[in-house]
Amino acid sequence: MIAFFIKRLAQAVVVMFVISLISFSIQDNLGDPLREMVGQSVSEAERQELRDELGLNDPFLIQYGRFVKNALQGDLGTSYFFKEPALEVILKKLPATLELVFGASLIILFLSVPVGVYSAINPQSLFSKAVMGFSIIGISVPVFLTAIGLIYLFSIELGWMPSFGRGETLEMFWGWESGLFTVDGLAHLVLPCISLASIMLPLFIRLIRAEMMEVLQSEYVKFAWAKGLNPRRIYFLHALKNTMLPVITVGGVQIGTMVAYTILTETVFQWPGMGFLFLEAVNRVDTPLIVAYLIVVGAIFVVTNTIVDLVYGLVNPTVNLAGKK
Amino acid sequence: MPLLEVKNLDVSFGLRSGEIKALRNINFTLERGERLGLVGESGAGKSVLGFSILNLIAKPGRISAGEIYFEGRNLAELSPEELRSVRGNRISMIFQDPMMTLNPVLTIGQQMIECLQAHRKINKDNARTIAVQKLKQVQIPSPETRIDQYPHELSGGMRQRVVIAIGLLMDPDIIIADEPTTALDVTIQAEIMELMVELCERNNVALILITHDLGVVSQVTQKALVMYAGRVIEQGPTREIINDAQHPYTQGLMNALPQMAIPGQRLNQIRGAMPGLQSIPTGCAFNPRCDYVVEACTKQLPGYTVSGNCQVACHMVADMKKAQQAPEEVSS
Numbered sequence: 001m002i003a004f005f006i007k008r009l010a011q012a013v014v015v016m017f018v019i020s021l022i023s024f025s026i027q028d029n030l031g032d033p034l035r036e037m038v039g040q041s042v043s044e045a046e047r048q049e050l051r052d053e054l055g056l057n058d059p060f061l062i063q064y065g066r067f068v069k070n071a072l073q074g075d076l077g078t079s080y081f082f083k084e085p086a087l088e089v090i091l092k093k094l095p096a097t098l099e100l101v102f103g104a105s106l107i108i109l110f111l112s113v114p115v116g117v118y119s120a121i122n123p124q125s126l127f128s129k130a131v132m133g134f135s136i137i138g139i140s141v142p143v144f145l146t147a148i149g150l151i152y153l154f155s156i157e158l159g160w161m162p163s164f165g166r167g168e169t170l171e172m173f174w175g176w177e178s179g180l181f182t183v184d185g186l187a188h189l190v191l192p193c194i195s196l197a198s199i200m201l202p203l204f205i206r207l208i209r210a211e212m213m214e215v216l217q218s219e220y221v222k223f224a225w226a227k228g229l230n231p232r233r234i235y236f237l238h239a240l241k242n243t244m245l246p247v248i249t250v251g252g253v254q255i256g257t258m259v260a261y262t263i264l265t266e267t268v269f270q271w272p273g274m275g276f277l278f279l280e281a282v283n284r285v286d287t288p289l290i291v292a293y294l295i296v297v298g299a300i301f302v303v304t305n306t307i308v309d310l311v312y313g314l315v316n317p318t319v320n321l322a323g324k325k
Numbered sequence: 326m327p328l329l330e331v332k333n334l335d336v337s338f339g340l341r342s343g344e345i346k347a348l349r350n351i352n353f354t355l356e357r358g359e360r361l362g363l364v365g366e367s368g369a370g371k372s373v374l375g376f377s378i379l380n381l382i383a384k385p386g387r388i389s390a391g392e393i394y395f396e397g398r399n400l401a402e403l404s405p406e407e408l409r410s411v412r413g414n415r416i417s418m419i420f421q422d423p424m425m426t427l428n429p430v431l432t433i434g435q436q437m438i439e440c441l442q443a444h445r446k447i448n449k450d451n452a453r454t455i456a457v458q459k460l461k462q463v464q465i466p467s468p469e470t471r472i473d474q475y476p477h478e479l480s481g482g483m484r485q486r487v488v489i490a491i492g493l494l495m496d497p498d499i500i501i502a503d504e505p506t507t508a509l510d511v512t513i514q515a516e517i518m519e520l521m522v523e524l525c526e527r528n529n530v531a532l533i534l535i536t537h538d539l540g541v542v543s544q545v546t547q548k549a550l551v552m553y554a555g556r557v558i559e560q561g562p563t564r565e566i567i568n569d570a571q572h573p574y575t576q577g578l579m580n581a582l583p584q585m586a587i588p589g590q591r592l593n594q595i596r597g598a599m600p601g602l603q604s605i606p607t608g609c610a611f612n613p614r615c616d617y618v619v620e621a622c623t624k625q626l627p628g629y630t631v632s633g634n635c636q637v638a639c640h641m642v643a644d645m646k647k648a649q650q651a652p653e654e655v656s657s
Contacts, residue, residue: 220425220427220428
């Protein structure tokens with residue numbers, strides 16, 4: 001187990017190094033941060049002085065070295081706009097995004113498994129065919145369109161759901177502001193979660209269906225029938241456990257992708273999360289914030305993939321993470 | 326009353342291009358403790374017959390006619406729930422490839438205990454005790470530790486032993502073994518076969534052995550069914566079929582055995598290949614490959630002729646019988 005974590009940690013260091021290098025090197029191409037920081041009235045000489053002060057005129061490698069040194073101490077730079085440490089600004093917005101991803105993941109988990117399994121067992125049924133048809137639409141329609149459609153229908157026409165923001169939040173531990181424990185907060189979560197889930201849900205239904213259909217043809221499932229087992233046990237233990245192996249792998253990657261997709265959803269719903277913040281930062285050429293965002297998202301990817309590998313090892317006995325014998 | 330009686334069984338596969346008959350008019354009986362061999366080339370329908378007894382044929386296959394009587398009940402007409410109580414309980418199966426038969430994500434113990442619990446009220450500890458006992462019977466060393474292992478931790482031969490142990494769990498009346506040693510290493514094939522036969526004998530279990538190995542059939546079984554293109558072409562006591570095969574196809578199979586070959590000469594083989602089920606020739610399905618073909622063979626499906634204790638579906642054998650009988654009638 002320890003060996004696994006050390007290996008993972010080494011991988012994570014390499015990955016984070018590459019991400020930091022890429023995100024740091026694109027910042028020069030995003031525009032002039034000075035323009036946003038200072039007003040019209042500041043003269044060119046003063047601007048040059050400010051650039052020197054901020055170290056923006058140093059060679060790239062020196063700037064990057066300084067950045068890495070600070071980053072290792074937890075300092076990803078100071079946001080030009082908020083005048084606060086970039087990491088703090090982002091972490092303050094992290095709970096909102098994580099709750100959004102969490103809600104969408106729940107929707108995906110609780111819908112994709114039963115629907116996928118049902119349509120694998122009864123591929124000819126009307127329901128399965130309808131699901132397959134709708135899933136194509138779901139995959140094809142972009143998130144922002146789904147989101148706008150949902151707002152139009154449920155917020156404007158029907159007036160059932162709030163159309164923007166997080167609603168009422170409660171202060172939890174470590175400054176975690178949560179919308180999960182108030183009715184208003186939950187109501188605000190519904191539409192954003194649905195629209196974020198809309199792109200992944202069809203994918204997962206199709207994946208589970210395809211995997212399950214293949215597993216149902218396997219010899220061990222036939223043998224389970226020949227043993228006279230209860231069909232429920234055959235479908236939900238023998239077949240499903242094998243079906244979930246590849247699904248878990250794909251799912252782990254998709255959770256990371258979903259964090260990235262929140263940019264669209266959060267923008268449409270004015271959701272005060274990381275993605276929305278990132279888009280604002282891009283508009284303001286707030287480079288430290290952009291870099292910090294990319295690094296945080298990269299870290300989330302690394303962490304979720306590690307967790308997925310751990311879970312995979314628990315489900316699949318032929319995988320031996322710990323190197324134990 | 327025989328333990329198992331298959332009567333006029335037809336199995337069809339409904340395909341887009343039309344219905345295909347995989348089995349036609351199969352008849353046989355099996356007594357308690359008897360061992361029956363189903364022999365034939367790949368595609369002759371022997372596996373389909375084995376699976377159809379427990380109504381386990383993969384869709385779009387189905388039993389389209391006939392009856393399968395087991396202890397007086399017609400298995401072809403049982404409800405899914407009634408069938409479930411027969412499967413793995415009174416009639417169990419052993420599959421071909423032990424590497425694929427066991428579920429890779431469940432322990433040996435889980436896969437044994439669930440079978441016991443599916444058929445009778447028993448708690449986990451008692452079920453485990455029985456499972457360990459059965460593993461011991463199939464000569465798995467240190468069954469108490471093996472039972473908690475996953476299939477991938479066992480060798481192919483060990484896995485087939487586990488599969489046999491699962492087959493024996495409920496002390497069934499019949500075991501249907503579909504080429505149980507084909508996927509195994511040659512060195513352990515004989516070992517596994519011997520073990521299976523011994524256990525069947527000791528527990529008075531009837532065995533239906535599906536195989537293409539005539540040698541195994543002659544050593545293990547008392548009765549044999551030779552199948553060709555979905556039909557039984559010869560059936561009877563194994564010894565009679567082996568020693569005095571009547572049907573040209575069975576004769577061809579016997580001659581093809583390496584034991585029959587003269588050193589230095591080519592092995593005998595039956596020319597041609599078995600037709601696909603969609604292109605079975607009219608008349609006797611074997612006629613394009615047969616050396617004794619007469620006009621009737623290409624026109625008329627041969628009925629069964631009794632010869633000794635065997636039944637043979639061949640025009641030539643039927644003519645020979647008539648020729649033998651005719652002079653006797655005159656003289657008497």
